[in-house]
Amino acid sequence: MRLLTHNMLSSNIKGVANGFPLLIEVEKVIEKQVDFNPDFLKNIFPKIEWKALVEASRSMGYAELPEESPESWMLDSDDFLRKFHHALLELHLEEGALVCPETGRKFPVNKGIPNMLLHEDEV
Amino acid sequence: MANRPELIAPPEIFYDDTEARKYTSSSRIIDIQAKLSERALELLALPGDGVPRLLLDIGCGSGLSGETLSENGHQWIGLDISQSMLNIALEREVEGDLLLGDMGQGLGLRPGVVDGAISISAVQWLCNADKASHEPRLRLKAFFGSLYRCLARGARAVFQIYPESVAQRELILGAAMRAGFAGGVVVDYPHSSKSRKEFLVLTCGPPSISSEAPKGKVGDMESCSDDESSGDEENRTVCISDRHRPRKKQKITKKGKGREWVLKKKEQMRRKGCAVPPDTKYTARKRKARF
Numbered sequence: 001m002r003l004l005t006h007n008m009l010s011s012n013i014k015g016v017a018n019g020f021p022l023l024i025e026v027e028k029v030i031e032k033q034v035d036f037n038p039d040f041l042k043n044i045f046p047k048i049e050w051k052a053l054v055e056a057s058r059s060m061g062y063a064e065l066p067e068e069s070p071e072s073w074m075l076d077s078d079d080f081l082r083k084f085h086h087a088l089l090e091l092h093l094e095e096g097a098l099v100c101p102e103t104g105r106k107f108p109v110n111k112g113i114p115n116m117l118l119h120e121d122e123v
Numbered sequence: 124m125a126n127r128p129e130l131i132a133p134p135e136i137f138y139d140d141t142e143a144r145k146y147t148s149s150s151r152i153i154d155i156q157a158k159l160s161e162r163a164l165e166l167l168a169l170p171g172d173g174v175p176r177l178l179l180d181i182g183c184g185s186g187l188s189g190e191t192l193s194e195n196g197h198q199w200i201g202l203d204i205s206q207s208m209l210n211i212a213l214e215r216e217v218e219g220d221l222l223l224g225d226m227g228q229g230l231g232l233r234p235g236v237v238d239g240a241i242s243i244s245a246v247q248w249l250c251n252a253d254k255a256s257h258e259p260r261l262r263l264k265a266f267f268g269s270l271y272r273c274l275a276r277g278a279r280a281v282f283q284i285y286p287e288s289v290a291q292r293e294l295i296l297g298a299a300m301r302a303g304f305a306g307g308v309v310v311d312y313p314h315s316s317k318s319r320k321e322f323l324v325l326t327c328g329p330p331s332i333s334s335e336a337p338k339g340k341v342g343d344m345e346s347c348s349d350d351e352s353s354g355d356e357e358n359r360t361v362c363i364s365d366r367h368r369p370r371k372k373q374k375i376t377k378k379g380k381g382r383e384w385v386l387k388k389k390e391q392m393r394r395k396g397c398a399v400p401p402d403t404k405y406t407a408r409k410r411k412a413r414f
Contacts, residue, residue: 005200005220006178012231020233034218040175040198047236047275049175069407082354084300089198113209116224120256123265 001093001112003056007048009114011100013122017098021052022107024059027045028095036085042075048088057087127287133253138184138205147185147211156243159320160188163241164195166324166337167310168293175368176238179273181226181282182245184208186217192241193218200225225261229269237273240280246323250291251354263295267302274327280304282323291322299325311340382407 011019048068057065064083074080098107098114105122108115128137138146146152168192169176175196182199182275185208192199199219203209209221224230227249231353249266250259270280296308311320324337385407392399 001220001222004198005222008177008200008232008236009222010231010233010274012229018219020232025217037196039173043174044177044198049233061184101128111210111213113213116222118225118228120254123256 001109001114002089003053003060003063003091004044004088005024006056006093006098007053007088009043009098009116011102011105012116013100013103013105013118016100016102017078018102020055021049021101022103024056024093024098025099025106026059026061026093027097028072029060030089030092032092034085035090036082038078038081041081042086045075045084053087057091060091060093062087062091127285129248131253133251134248135204135206138208139281140207142211143185143205143207143211146208146299147187147215153187153328154185157191159211160191160241160285162311163188163205163243163283163322164191166197166281166322167239167241167279168240168337169213177236179230179232179237180219181230182248183219183221184223184245186212186215186219188241188243189217189219190215202230220239221385222289226266227257229265232269232273235275236292237278238275240270240274242280242282243283244283246282246295247286248292250287250294259294260298263298264301267299267304271302271304271327279306280323280325280329282325283321284321286321296323299323305326309337309339313339327342335361398400 007025009020009022011022013019032096054065054067055064065078065087066080070080082113092111092112093109096109100107131137173196175198176361177293178192178197179324180192181201181203183189183199183203185204186201188200189212190202200222201212201217201219202224203212204225206223209223226245249262251257252259274280282295284292284295286295292308299306300377306323306325309322309324311322312318319374322339324407356392386402389406390404391398
């Protein structure tokens with residue numbers, strides 16, 4: 001699972017008011033090369049929760065992203081876009097778990113697939 | 124259809140390891156899935172500026188439909204309930220991210236982030252209650268409600284469905300409309316029993332010109348020549364009956380039904396809740412000859 005998906009996912013358990021962002025418990029991270037596409041990055045940037053992305057990439061062992069939410073002019077800098085691209089699309093959480101920030105419920109991640117199935121009492 | 128898979132077992136059980144492999148090793152199914160997802164992508168009507176979008180593939184299975192999305196350069200997130208199908212998707216090294224989840228429990232995604240959603244032959248599974256806790260209406264409501272939330276404003280969702288009956292189609296469409304979607308059903312090749320395909324095209328937001336459902340494809344697909352001929356025959360019979368209609372009867376119908384009749388019909392449609400233009404002095408008035 002890439003951080004792009006992590007940035008969109010929130011906990012879906014009944015009664016949870018703020019299920020975002022899910023904390024990441026890392027067991028294994030892998031990197032896969034993805035084609036660099038500045039257009040996509042510029043398009044997706046407004047939808048990204050920057051703080052969540054920075055924290056998630058830190059927990060995956062990548063600390064190159066700036067802490068502060070970047071200004072719009074930074075999107076024209078190739079250096080910044082490369083880092084953003086790497087954090088968003090190339091880091092994969094292979095094994096580990098996602099933890100709901102409110103209830104502490106763990107969603108296990110096996111072979112890169114998070115198991116988001118809820119128990120019957122959580123629907 | 125005699126053997127609908129959703130009548131045999133719940134999806135997570137029906138698509139076990141053997142069934143998942145069978146599904147993905149059949150070149151016929153691969154071909155059909157690719158065609159369906161291409162058509163679904165076409166119906167999504169994404170802006171043609173070449174920028175890749177973030178799409179959702181609901182019931183992605185082994186990633187056959189996702190592959191079409193990747194080929195068109197888009198990033199996608201796939202959701203499926205069957206672990207076996209997702210394992211095959213891993214084997215095929217699909218480019219999108221996969222989630223194991225149940226669409227009837229709602230999609231756990233942040234609001235307004237997804238640029239479009241497609242789903243190939245999946246939504247009809249929601250109409251079945253496979254567990255004691257399952258209530259199709261509630262599951263459809265949860266699914267469409269959460270989908271509406273996570274789609275960006277004006278984004279579209281296209282579902283290819285195989286409804287079992289008219290009632291089932293109405294159940295699905297009704298749930299979508301209640302969630303706030305505008306749109307409707309697009310039927311490709313409506314006169315062909317084999318290549319007839321139904322797509323539910325939904326737009327996030329209130330009804331407008333842009334949310335009107337596009338036209339379905341009519342006519343022939345190269346692969347089904349027998350359907351084509353049957354369509355022609357129908358046309359011809361209509362012509363013949365028209366020619367042999369007695370003159371007198373034609374004259375009567377030509378006169379038209381009159382203003383009173385039109386007003387009555389409009390009132391009927393209004394009571395049904397359809398959008399009807401207001402009555403004015405022009406209603407049912409005859410056009411001038413020079414028009």
